[in-house]
Amino acid sequence: MAALIDKLEHQTARAICGRRNNKPDALIEILHEVQGEEGYLSDEALRTIADALNISRAEIHGVVSFYHDFRRTAAAGKIIKLCRAEACQAVGSEELAAYAEKKLKIKTGDAPSDGSVALEAVYCLGNCALGPAALVDDNLYGRLTSERLDALVDKLENAERR
Amino acid sequence: MSKKHTIYVPCDAAALSVGADETAAAIASEAKKRGVEINLIRNGSRGMLWLEPLIEIETPKGRIAYGPVEADDVASLFDGEFLNGGKHKLSHGLTEDIPFFAKQERLTFARCGVIDPLDLKAYEALGGLEGLKNALTMAPADIVETVTQSGLRGRGGAGFPTGIKWKTALEQESAEKYICCNADEGDSGTFADRMLMEGDPFSLLEGMVIAGRGVGATKGYIYVRSEYPHAIKTLRQAIATFHSEEYLGDRIGGSDTSFDIEVRVGAGAYICGEETSMLESIEGKRGQIKVKPPIPAINGLFNKPTIVNNVLTLAATPLILAKGADFYKNYGVGRSRGTQPFQLGGDIARGGLVEKAFGVTLKELIEDFGGGTRSGKPIRATQVGGPLGAYIPNTELDVAMDYEALAGQGAMLGHGGVVIFNDTVNMAKQARFAMAFCEIESCGKCTPCRIGAVRGKETIDKILAGDDRAKNLEILDDLCDLMTEASLCAMGGLTPMPVQSAVKHFPEDFGG
Numbered sequence: 001m002a003a004l005i006d007k008l009e010h011q012t013a014r015a016i017c018g019r020r021n022n023k024p025d026a027l028i029e030i031l032h033e034v035q036g037e038e039g040y041l042s043d044e045a046l047r048t049i050a051d052a053l054n055i056s057r058a059e060i061h062g063v064v065s066f067y068h069d070f071r072r073t074a075a076a077g078k079i080i081k082l083c084r085a086e087a088c089q090a091v092g093s094e095e096l097a098a099y100a101e102k103k104l105k106i107k108t109g110d111a112p113s114d115g116s117v118a119l120e121a122v123y124c125l126g127n128c129a130l131g132p133a134a135l136v137d138d139n140l141y142g143r144l145t146s147e148r149l150d151a152l153v154d155k156l157e158n159a160e161r162r
Numbered sequence: 163m164s165k166k167h168t169i170y171v172p173c174d175a176a177a178l179s180v181g182a183d184e185t186a187a188a189i190a191s192e193a194k195k196r197g198v199e200i201n202l203i204r205n206g207s208r209g210m211l212w213l214e215p216l217i218e219i220e221t222p223k224g225r226i227a228y229g230p231v232e233a234d235d236v237a238s239l240f241d242g243e244f245l246n247g248g249k250h251k252l253s254h255g256l257t258e259d260i261p262f263f264a265k266q267e268r269l270t271f272a273r274c275g276v277i278d279p280l281d282l283k284a285y286e287a288l289g290g291l292e293g294l295k296n297a298l299t300m301a302p303a304d305i306v307e308t309v310t311q312s313g314l315r316g317r318g319g320a321g322f323p324t325g326i327k328w329k330t331a332l333e334q335e336s337a338e339k340y341i342c343c344n345a346d347e348g349d350s351g352t353f354a355d356r357m358l359m360e361g362d363p364f365s366l367l368e369g370m371v372i373a374g375r376g377v378g379a380t381k382g383y384i385y386v387r388s389e390y391p392h393a394i395k396t397l398r399q400a401i402a403t404f405h406s407e408e409y410l411g412d413r414i415g416g417s418d419t420s421f422d423i424e425v426r427v428g429a430g431a432y433i434c435g436e437e438t439s440m441l442e443s444i445e446g447k448r449g450q451i452k453v454k455p456p457i458p459a460i461n462g463l464f465n466k467p468t469i470v471n472n473v474l475t476l477a478a479t480p481l482i483l484a485k486g487a488d489f490y491k492n493y494g495v496g497r498s499r500g501t502q503p504f505q506l507g508g509d510i511a512r513g514g515l516v517e518k519a520f521g522v523t524l525k526e527l528i529e530d531f532g533g534g535t536r537s538g539k540p541i542r543a544t545q546v547g548g549p550l551g552a553y554i555p556n557t558e559l560d561v562a563m564d565y566e567a568l569a570g571q572g573a574m575l576g577h578g579g580v581v582i583f584n585d586t587v588n589m590a591k592q593a594r595f596a597m598a599f600c601e602i603e604s605c606g607k608c609t610p611c612r613i614g615a616v617r618g619k620e621t622i623d624k625i626l627a628g629d630d631r632a633k634n635l636e637i638l639d640d641l642c643d644l645m646t647e648a649s650l651c652a653m654g655g656l657t658p659m660p661v662q663s664a665v666k667h668f669p670e671d672f673g674g
């Protein structure tokens with residue numbers, strides 16, 4: 001029994017909660033940090049957080065499922081978050097997205113299984129005069145064209161290979 | 163005797179997005195290669211985004227601008243007269259004489275692009291902290307009265323008189339009160355908050371401490387969307403500096419005001435830009451709308467009196483407390499006092515930030531400042547106020563950019579975003595996107611929004627397929643009226659605005 005409980009304990013998540021004094025209002029900050037460490041939010045992490053903050057797993061599920069940033073499965077490779085909102089639409093983001101999907105052989109929002117580059121839609125990156133725009137981790141890209149996208153994908157694929 | 167040249171390269175995210183870091187590295191390496199001593203300062207952006215990376219060199223005449231300067235252009239700059247601010251194919255003369263910049267009235271953005279955002283001494287040298295120092299000698303009621311007299315209205319989009327909001331919170335008896343800065347700038351076409359947080363973060367912090375003293379709050383939160391990693395990082399550094407210089411903490415400046423600020427990061431939900439949704443998010447919950455009343459000023463974060471104000475609203479207050487209410491009030495028209503940072507984006511030749519007193523027309527913004535489209539194609543539609551704003555046809559561009567004038571035209575100022583669409587735009591697709599976006603971002607609480615958005619999208623699809631057009635256009639109009647009147651918040655309540663404006667002004671795209 002003890003071994004099973006140990007298996008369910010997520011030490012990193014427990015520590016992250018502890019650093020925020022296990023305050024329930026810090027849940028979103030905690031989820032960001034755990035996801036930052038592991039790349040996603042596992043069952044064990046969420047159970048441990050529920051226990052540490054003394055809130056129900058149902059409530060945590062409610063929060064995790066509400067916000068677009070949180071993922072329940074690991075992202076295999078790098079993700080290009082392409083802006084699909086109005087200002088970028090006005091300078092061709094939809095055509096660029098179609099080009100990217102064709103090039104990467106995936107649909108926006110799909111999780112490729114082989115660790116290759118994935119594509120997600122975001123709605124505004126605050127780069128509205130220099131669109132089309134994209135975000136990869138914390139790096140912002142503007143004035144995207146199919147050529148610049150090709151170069152970006154090359155760079156990301158090479159980084160993954162290393 | 164070698165001269166040290168001061169060169170500015172912005173670290174604003176928009177500038178970085180087009181290579182500013184590479185440009186800075188190239189400048190440093192080129193200078194080293196040629197034995198030239200430089201003082202490289204990473205400033206905020208001047209907001210002339212079509213010229214980014216816009217670099218400036220300090221000369222006896224002032225700062226001379228060059229842009230857009232990519233890494234590959236740097237060698238040719240050094241080959242020429244750049245170090246003396248001389249002519250080059252990328253030079254624009256004195257930065258502040260560039261017409262786009264010179265014709266503005268920079269109050270809130272006075273320091274943005276001028277200084278290193280995290281240099282507190284530079285901030286102070288340009289008038290920073292004067293407002294706070296005044297406020298620390300004033301009674302809270304007098305601070306609130308000053309803000310009321312200035313005519314400042316919420317710059318997030320609702321335009322509610324800031325002084326009245328602060329007065330309500332001040333009048334509440336509570337040991338715990340909060341100042342929550344809404345930095346969830348999710349509207350497409352807007353980036354003023356981001357630019358300010360990255361380019362002049364101290365002005366926001368100063369405004370929050372002033373607000374704290376004004377209403378009796380000791381804790382502030384800045385809720386920043388997760389799509390703004392650079393702003394988040396810069397704010398955290400600015401807060402650390404404010405702490406070490408004791409402008410945050412206990413008994414600030416020896417007064418009885420204690421204040422602390424915490425950054426909270428959003429998680430990809432547009433709806434968390436709505437104030438009650440934002441407060442729920444800060445409490446670690448789903449970003450669901452809460453019914454008002456009670457209003458947050460009476461019962462808000464953790465059920466305590468809470469001021470929710472936009473970044474620009476709070477950042478305007480240091481100037482008001484420094485120079486007085488009349489100084490700010492003397493800009494503007496009618497009931498729209500002060501200045502508004504407009505943001506020009508989309509297919510625009512000269513995109514960027516234009517801070518002007520209220521009263522400038524949309525046409526002036528698009529043509530005089532913006533220079534028309536970037537693509538060279540004719541403008542077909544202009545969306546003002548973000549994704550929940552109306553699409554304005556070319557025949558109505560003479561409208562003055564103030565709260566009342568735009569409302570009178572069935573449009574909305576919102577957060578001041580102006581997005582240009584050229585003649586390749588399909589307005590029925592834009593209307594469909596408005597409904598689709600509502601569906602994606604709806605908090606789900608109220609039926610008109612949660613279900614209305616889905617049905618709206620389906621109905622537009624039927625219209626586009628030529629399926630009983632007239633009847634479905636009627637259904638769409640009826641649905642829009644219902645969503646406007648019955649939604650719990652502006653997400654469902656204003657989604658009809660872009661839809662109905664598209665149908666009204668561009669019927670040909672709907673098969674009419």
